[in-house]
Amino acid sequence: xxxxxxxxxxxxxxxxxxxxxxxxxxxxxxxxxxxxxxxxxxxxxxxxxxxxxxxxxxxxxxxxxxxxxxxxxxxxxxxxxxxxxxxxxxxxxxxxxxxxxxxxxxxxxxxxxxxxxxxxxxxxxxxxxxxxxxxxxxxxxxxxxxxxxxxxxxxxxxxxxxxxxxxxxxxxxxxxxxxxxxxxxxxxxxxxxxxxxxxxxxxxxxxxxxxxxxxxxxxxxxxxxxxxxxxxxxxxxxxxxxxxxxxxxxxxxxxxxxxxxxxxxxxxxxxxxxxxxxxxxxxxxxxxxxxxxxxxxxxxxxxxxxxxxxxxxxxxxxxxxxxxxxxxxxxxxxxxxxxxxxxxxxxxxxxxxx
Amino acid sequence: xxxxxxxxxxxxxxxxxxxxxxxxxxxxxxxxxxxxxxxxxxxxxxxxxxxxxxxxxxxxxxxxxxxxxxxxxxxxxxxxxxxxxxxxxxxxxxxxxxxxxxxxxxxxxxxxxxxxxxxxxxxxxxxxxxxxxxxxxxxxxxxxxxxxxxxxxxxxxxxxxxxxxxxxxxxxxxxxxxxxxxxxxxxxxxxxxxxxxxxxxxxxxxxxxxxxxxxxxxxxxxxxxxxxxxxxxxxxxxxxxxxxxxxxxxxxxxxxxxxxxxxxxxxxxxxxxxxxxxxxxxxxxxxxxxxxxxxxxxxxxxxxxxxxxxxxxxxxxxxxxxxxxxxxxxxxxxxxxxxxxxxxxxxxxxxxxxxxxxxxxxxxxxxxxxxxxxxxxxxxxxxxxxxxxxxxxxxxxxxxxxxxxxxxxxxxxxxxxxxxxxxxxxxxxxxxxxxxxxxxxxxxxxxxxxxxxxxxxxxxxxxxxxxxxxxxxxxxxxxxxxxxxxxxxxxx
Numbered sequence: 001x002x003x004x005x006x007x008x009x010x011x012x013x014x015x016x017x018x019x020x021x022x023x024x025x026x027x028x029x030x031x032x033x034x035x036x037x038x039x040x041x042x043x044x045x046x047x048x049x050x051x052x053x054x055x056x057x058x059x060x061x062x063x064x065x066x067x068x069x070x071x072x073x074x075x076x077x078x079x080x081x082x083x084x085x086x087x088x089x090x091x092x093x094x095x096x097x098x099x100x101x102x103x104x105x106x107x108x109x110x111x112x113x114x115x116x117x118x119x120x121x122x123x124x125x126x127x128x129x130x131x132x133x134x135x136x137x138x139x140x141x142x143x144x145x146x147x148x149x150x151x152x153x154x155x156x157x158x159x160x161x162x163x164x165x166x167x168x169x170x171x172x173x174x175x176x177x178x179x180x181x182x183x184x185x186x187x188x189x190x191x192x193x194x195x196x197x198x199x200x201x202x203x204x205x206x207x208x209x210x211x212x213x214x215x216x217x218x219x220x221x222x223x224x225x226x227x228x229x230x231x232x233x234x235x236x237x238x239x240x241x242x243x244x245x246x247x248x249x250x251x252x253x254x255x256x257x258x259x260x261x262x263x264x265x266x267x268x269x270x271x272x273x274x275x276x277x278x279x280x281x282x283x284x285x286x287x288x289x290x291x292x293x294x295x296x297x298x299x300x301x302x303x304x305x306x307x308x309x310x311x312x313x314x315x316x317x318x319x320x321x322x323x324x325x326x327x328x329x330x331x332x333x334x335x336x337x338x339x340x341x342x343x344x345x346x347x348x349x350x351x352x353x354x
Numbered sequence: 355x356x357x358x359x360x361x362x363x364x365x366x367x368x369x370x371x372x373x374x375x376x377x378x379x380x381x382x383x384x385x386x387x388x389x390x391x392x393x394x395x396x397x398x399x400x401x402x403x404x405x406x407x408x409x410x411x412x413x414x415x416x417x418x419x420x421x422x423x424x425x426x427x428x429x430x431x432x433x434x435x436x437x438x439x440x441x442x443x444x445x446x447x448x449x450x451x452x453x454x455x456x457x458x459x460x461x462x463x464x465x466x467x468x469x470x471x472x473x474x475x476x477x478x479x480x481x482x483x484x485x486x487x488x489x490x491x492x493x494x495x496x497x498x499x500x501x502x503x504x505x506x507x508x509x510x511x512x513x514x515x516x517x518x519x520x521x522x523x524x525x526x527x528x529x530x531x532x533x534x535x536x537x538x539x540x541x542x543x544x545x546x547x548x549x550x551x552x553x554x555x556x557x558x559x560x561x562x563x564x565x566x567x568x569x570x571x572x573x574x575x576x577x578x579x580x581x582x583x584x585x586x587x588x589x590x591x592x593x594x595x596x597x598x599x600x601x602x603x604x605x606x607x608x609x610x611x612x613x614x615x616x617x618x619x620x621x622x623x624x625x626x627x628x629x630x631x632x633x634x635x636x637x638x639x640x641x642x643x644x645x646x647x648x649x650x651x652x653x654x655x656x657x658x659x660x661x662x663x664x665x666x667x668x669x670x671x672x673x674x675x676x677x678x679x680x681x682x683x684x685x686x687x688x689x690x691x692x693x694x695x696x697x698x699x700x701x702x703x704x705x706x707x708x709x710x711x712x713x714x715x716x717x718x719x720x721x722x723x724x725x726x727x728x729x730x731x732x733x734x735x736x737x738x739x740x741x742x743x744x745x746x747x748x749x750x751x752x753x754x755x756x757x758x759x760x761x762x763x764x765x766x767x768x769x770x771x772x773x774x775x776x777x778x779x780x781x782x783x784x785x786x787x788x789x790x791x792x793x794x795x796x797x798x799x800x801x802x803x804x805x806x807x808x809x810x811x812x813x814x815x816x817x818x819x820x821x822x823x824x825x826x827x828x829x830x831x832x833x834x835x836x837x838x839x840x841x842x843x844x845x846x
Contacts (some may be wrong), residue, residue: 007749010382014753021760028767029790032774033783041779121406128414151554152414159416184553186418194416225419281522304485339483346481 034352049078057082057101079105080125087132102133115141124156131160139164146172151182159191165197174203177222178215185218189225196229205230213242217250224254232257239263245272252278258286268294273303280306284313292320296328300335307336311344312353322348374745377736384729388722389761395606396768402609403601403776410550410667421799424552425527426452426545426622428534431518432471433461435536440474442536445472445576451545454532456505459522462491462512464573488520488633496525515618516634516641523633526625533642535619537673539568539578544669548622551663558661558737559624559649562616564600566779567593568671578671581779583788590792591800592674597769598724601666605772608664612715614650614695616662618642627653635698640691647699650711657707668777682807687736689811727808734802761795766793 009023011240053075056068086098107129114126127145130138142164145157158176161169177188192200204226208219220238224231235251240263242248252264252275264286267279280298283291295317298310314320314328322345329341347353358706428446432439439458446456460468471477477497484493491513493621498506510521523531530552532545541547544563552558569584584590607613618641631652634641646662653660675681696719702708703716740746773779780786 011750011753014750014757018753018757018760021757021764025760025764025767027772028764029786032767032771032786036776036778036781036783036786039778121412124412124414151407154410156414182554183413184418184422186422186553187415189419189422190416193419225421304483308483336483339481342481343483346498350478350480350498350500352480352498352500352504352506 001145018065042116045074046081049075050082053079053082057086057098063097068104071107071110076110077125080129083107084125084128084132084206090132099133108133108135108138112138112141115145120150120153124153124281127153127156127160131156131163134164136165136316137294139168143172146176151184154180155183155187155191159187159194162191162195162199166195170195170200170203174200174207177204178207178211178219185221189222192222192226197230198222201230205234208234213244213247216244217247220247220250228254230255231255232260235261236260239267244273245270249275251277252282255282256286258288261286261288261291265291265294268298273301273306274299277306277309278302280310280313284309284316287313287317289319292324299328299332299340300334304340307340308344311340315344316342316349374679374740381729381733384598385758385761388726389765390441391718391722392602392765393768395766396602396772398609399602399605399772400775402605403772407776418553422553423452423546424549425455425528425532426451426549427522427528427531427625428454428456429519429522429526429531429569430456430458430534430536431461431515431522432458432463432467432536433512433515433518434463434465434467436463436466436470438537439467440470441576442534442538443475445539446534447502447504448542448576449540449545451549453528454504454545455527457508457522457525457804458505459508459510459518459525461510461514461518461521468509471507472497475507476507477505477507480506482525485524486627487524490517490521490524490636493521493524496576503767514636514641516636516638517722519641520633520636523625523628529625531625531628532620532622532682533618533620534670535672537574538565538619539576539671541667541669542577544620544667545622547667547669548620548665548812551665552624553664554621555661557659558663559627559653560616560621560646560662561623562604562613562621562662562664563594563669564604564666565617565619565670565672566600566668567674569593569674569676571671583780583785584674584676586676587792587795588678588800589674589676590789591796592681592790594766594769594792594796596674597598597773598766600782601772601776602765605666607710607715608662610710610714611661612650612710613662613664614647614711614715614719615643616664617645617670619672638691639687639693640693640695643691644698646693647702647716649697651699651702652700654705654707654709654712666776668779678803685788685804685807686811686814689724689727689808692719693812693815696720696724724812727805730802730805731809734805759794762797762801763794766796772801 057079083098083102111126111130111133114122116132118126123145127142130142139161142157146154146161148154148157154176158169158173162173173191177183192204194217201223204219204223208216208223208231211219216238220231220234223234231254235255236257238247238251238257239255239260242251248267248270252267255264261283264279264282267275268283270276270279276298280295283295287295291315295310295314299307299314301307301310315325325341325345329338329345332338344353430439430442430446435442439559443456445456460469460471477499480496480498482496482498484496491511493508493510495509497507497509506525508521508525518535532548532550534540540766548561548563551561567584567589568578569586570580570582572580572582584593601806604613604615621642623645627649628645631645631648633645635644638644649660649662675684696716699716702712703720705712708716737746737751741748741751767790770786770793772784780789
């Protein structure tokens with residue numbers, strides 16, 4: 001240190017900067033090691049709790065009436081993990097045994113505390129667990145989480161509410177589906193399937209009818225997946241009246257009614273290629289004799305995907321055999337049309353279609 | 355005839371002390387700027403990773419319906435990869451993802467790559483109506499397999515990795531494509547994790563993932579079984595380097611939507627957007643970075659909302675070179691790739707619509723990643739004569755070395771901290787201490803030699819000594835394919 005006396009101030013500054021950096025580095029190392037030890041300890045406690053409570057919550061039939069041990073606070077996270085995992089395959093239903101365990105360990109009160117004061121993970125696990133308990137009294141405690149900014153929290157809350165009281169929850173859930181562009185669509189569809197068509201069809205249909213072209217494709221897809229019957233008139237109406245190509249495309253993808261094919265056929269000449277392509281796919285799925293001529297006409301489309309899907313659609317038509325396909329191929333003057341049929345026939349032979 | 359006495363007079367006339375003092379300030383300012391920039395990136399990464407771990411550490415949401423997961427085409431460009439290609443495809447077939455296809459592109463291999471794939475997967479020639487949406491070297495044949503309907507093989511004339519990838523894009527059937535190097539090992543859930551940002555934000559056009567060092571790990575049936583530290587010191591240095599590069603080098607830029615690199619070893623892209631920018635640029639060695647920079651430039655120019663995102667999950671593992679020659683080739687190739695990506699996209703820098711990428715990331719890459727090695731090597735080179743001619747006191751030299759090494763160790767320790775905050779793949783205390791030791795040790799020789807290689811690459815690039823892009827070959831023996839054995843037990 002004495003050697004720094006009378007030294008250039010820049011060197012002194014650099015030296016002390018180095019000392020500060022070294023101190024920060026050592027501090028960081030200590031933090032890493034302490035954090036590791038804490039995490040290891042927590043993981044050990046958690047694993048012990050998971051193993052212990054698994055034997056109780058997943059009790060063999062006949063051993064379900066035994067006494068339930070007290071649930072210490074340190075075991076709560078392990079208990080909740082098992083609790084939620086056990087309920088997942090039950091799709092919202094709970095069993096008498098699990099209900100008894102929940103009552104005896106005072107689970108709901110503990111979960112309410114988590115909801116009020118827990119961190120992100122604790123709150124989410126509590127919301128999910130309350131959904132599985134399905135006690136209508138917890139509805140109002142979970143309710144406000146559906147408006148949470150975080151899409152994971154709000155979506156978990158929506159699912160819990162739909163499990164607790166679907167009739168009440170659907171009027172909150174559907175408007176959120178419309179509003180929340182950040183919700184995972186696959187998870188929304190999964191929740192809708194869990195609760196079933198009866199609970200959601202009416203609200204979802206109304207919301208779809210009122211939605212703008214931006215949101216409607218999302219809603220039509222959900223509605224068609226839970227209730228194709230309810231979706232059919234909306235799809236027909238959209239195909240007849242809408243000018244929005246994205247919406248039309250979505251309707252073509254989800255339509256299931258042959259009666260509406262008259263709305264589809266003109267779309268084979270739509271200026272946008274993805275609409276022509278979806279129209280071809282739909283005809284391949286639902287088409288009737290006579291539609292093959294319409295599909296043959298677009299085998300020479302300028303877009304590869306339209307040609308490809310048209311050829312696949314022809315192949316999918318139940319009344320078109322491989323020999324018919326070969327005849328169609330030979331009759332084509334256009335090389336692209338011949339190539340695409342050859343491609344699709346080879347796919348069929350090898351079972352490698354996309 | 356040169357008048358040497360005049361030259362000597364000129365040199366004597368230069369105000370050396372003034373020049374050295376000025377340079378001293380320049381170097382000091384540069385040193386402070388680069389370290390501050392890295393520290394800021396580091397702290398952004400801390401917040402990003404905490405947020406990411408908070409949202410994704412557990413699967414809170416109900417399982418997404420499979421029909422809502424977009425199908426993905428996995429592209430594997432292969433040039434003389436006969437040692438690894440078959441097991442790579444086998445391991446990819448085991449991925450846990452609802453719908454995907456694997457397109458192997460044989461880029462004119464001169465070894466048995468093509469025949470091995472044909473034999474292993476029962477491929478037969480397929481009359482595909484090939485679409486040449488991006489121009490490539492001629493595709494000679496396309497193969498498919500009835501035993502493995504997900505696998506296709508494209509055989510084409512040699513044109514480099516970028517050209518092979520473009521041919522793969524032409525053949526891809528699905529809206530998203532994933533690029534995977536033939537020698538990489540993926541986790542079973544890799545694809546699901548890296549596709550997630552596309553589902554969370556529809557404006558996402560590209561997603562990159564973390565690449566980790568495979569050396570020292572145990573692989574079974576094409577999947578990672580046990581994670582451990584490499585035995586070779588050179589691989590250990592690279593392990594710490596990869597942590598630094600991926601956990602804060604890239605994660606730091608992602609929240610600013612200014613990520614400029616998605617590793618060529620593993621990345622997922624929205625196909626139509628890539629075709630719209632012309633696909634990969636052939637004739638470059640840094641085709642991966644070039645593509646991402648062009649994506650930014652094109653989308654910024656069109657003023658479209660978009661996201662280029664980075665997922666910090668450890669999803670792709672690759673064998674790091676363990677000999678200096680291969681390492682040198684790799685680093686020089688990376689540096690040249692950086693230069694080739696920055697130069698043609700210079701218009702992005704400080705562009706009115708450049709956003710964070712144009713105003714922060716591009717200048718950062720240019721100043722610290724491209725010019726950095728030049729300044730560093732000049733700094734080292736200058737120290738020697740300055741010390742011998744007594745122009746710099748020993749004390750100053752030692753203090754500067756102390757600060758420089760200290761900053762290097764601090765940045766590496768911060769990367770270890772990020773790793774601890776997130777995935778703690780190396781959970782034992784001795785592993786952490788060993789990595790800390792490596793973080794110190796790398797400052798004495800490894801860092802300098804790396805800077806020298808990168809400096810050489812800059813000079814070579816400036817003088818265009820290299821003629822064209824080619825496949826960078828690194829000595830790898832694919833020993834991780836053998837069941838339950840460590841990579842280094844076979845001398846890689």
